[in-house]
Amino acid sequence: MKELRGKQVAERLKNECLDFVGKRNGEMPALAILRVGEREADLSYQRSVKKRFMDFGLEVKDYVLPETVSDAEFRQTFDFLNEDPEIQGILVMRPLPAQIDESYVIRRLKPEKDLDGLTNENLAGLFRGEEHAFAPCTAQAVVELLKEYEIPLSGKHVVILGRSLVVGKPLSQLLLGENATVTICHSKSENLKTITRQADILVVAIGKAREVGSGYIREGAVVVDVGIHSDAKGRLCGDCDYDTMATKAEAITPVPGGLGIVTTAVLGKHLVLAAERQRRTGAKEN
Missing domain, CATH: 3.40.50.10860 (Leucine Dehydrogenase, chain A, domain 1)
Known part of the structure; x- marks a missing residue:
């Protein structure tokens, strides 16, 4: 089982930001x-x-x-x-x-200035597949992490647990842009485990601590845990029961140390992109 840690993704994005600042x-x-x-x-x-x-x-x-x-x-x-x-x-x-x-x-x-894909303009641009549109940072972080570890997306079945505008819906569009086959599940989905066990990649974003265990995945699936919580003993955990999931998953994000650090790094990359675009717009106006 491979742990999908966010540090190396964050380092790459950090270097891109430092390079931009150095050139300015x-x-x-x-x-x-x-x-x-x-x-x-x-x-x-x-x-x-x-x-x-x-x-x-x-x-x-x-x-x-x-x-x-x-x-x-x-x-x-x-x-x-x-x-x-x-x-x-x-x-x-x-x-x-x-x-x-x-x-x-x-x-x-x-x-x-909307770095986290909050506005209607950015969300509409995301759904139209426009490159300039800022996606919500957490959704973008999922794609950055999977690409960093060279986990194939094209043609793969990705199941997303959660349909929020922060993760589920925008992530579905990003993954479709990578030619993945996407299924979104939620609290009203019937035969949930039957669906999730078909996934090559399962993304869990339901906001409930340790809610999803090994019964939700097939042997050899990849799991991305978006959640972060503090349990009764003050320990950080995700939406997944990491210990049971790790026995079946081919790769999984730990909590902490997984997606969170990538999300913050994506925010930094978005700021750099925003600054460059605003600089170019200002130069044209002058």
Whole structure:
């Protein structure tokens, strides 16, 4: 059984980012992270992004608003970042508090600054197969990881557990672009294990700790675990029961050490692409 670790993928993406910054005489693209409140999950992810981006030669600017911020005040900060030419990418930590209209972000965020494939423009571009469209980073990370380990996708049957706009739906389009045959399953799917056991590659993104075990795969399948949780003992785990899955899988992502580090690295690569596109657009306008 092979472990599909994310470190070597992240290193490749890191080198691509450093190369870009080097060619621009050290000028660093900037990501703005807009956070409301002090949710531990948001804080943890923000720390991870900042640490990774420092290694990548990229800049992170923090904008923090109180949990009680009004919708009008939130919009004022968001609009400022959206229009600031010194900011090449924006990451809004979600979900937002109930008093804030989250759809405003989706409607108004400039597609060229939307590094995580949130806007309708980027999602539509993804479904049309347009190269410039930013896919959600987690979905893109799955494809980057499989390609890094030279796991064939063309003609293979990939089953995705989960139909979210963050992973399941966009990932299906990315995989179709690689000529895979894709099946999406969800909580209402009947004969679920019968379907998943047909998969050459099983991607699990259901948001439930250790929910999926070896009964869901055939011998020799590849498993990508998208989930990350903290169990009762404070240990990190994924959506899969790693120990049982590893006895049957040909290859599997560990948690931690698997997909998470790749997702952050993809965010960095998207920032570099955004900065380059915005530079070219600005040069044409001038």
